[in-house]
Amino acid sequence: GAGVSQSPSNKVTEKGKDVELRCDPISGHTALYWYRQRLGQGLEFLIYFQGNSAPDKSGLPSDRFSAERTGESVSTLTIQRTQQEDSAVYLCASSLGGGPSDTQYFGPGTRLTVL
């Protein structure tokens, strides 16, 4: 596709359930990022992939959060035992090389609501 896509666009779940969020980056982009945006706040970095490896996981808020990337393409962010404070929009971005000067292209996000 032409841009970064994310699915689902909206997810409502019950507290304690696991959820999986998917990101399809722009074809050929080696770097992929996950951010969280709580209501009325800026973006909070979660994790960064270069290829299939994750050199920077510093932003993952707890061990309930994990992410993987396969085939230097699709990435999945998994949140286990969801809590109400996990409610947010989860944004994915990709860039060509992963350097600090590379433009990050963002997807439309997945809005997660934990009841």
Added chain:
Amino acid sequence: AQSVTQPDIHITVSEGASLELRCNYSYGATPYLFWYVQSPGQGLQLLLKYFSGDTLVQGIKGFEAEFKRSQSSFNLRKPSVHWSDAAEYFCAVGATNAGKSTFGDGTTLTVKP
């Protein structure tokens, strides 16, 4: 650690008026600076970026920003605002050793007719 402050949570301007959105950053070296716009229901779009060279950078949609090292600022400007500019604007600083960026909390722009 790097950080970004956008002092203005909400700004309202009249259509046709000039605009300046403030951004202050904290970073130990020469920063990589970005401005993004997020329109309702849409993803973030890069307006412009600064790495080095000319401190006045031009972006899309008629926006520009000026890097002032002495003030640790990277303010976004537009000479004449259009109603379609109503959106949320984020300033970000990028790390030199990784691609992740640190974002400010954003400024919401409302444009009055």
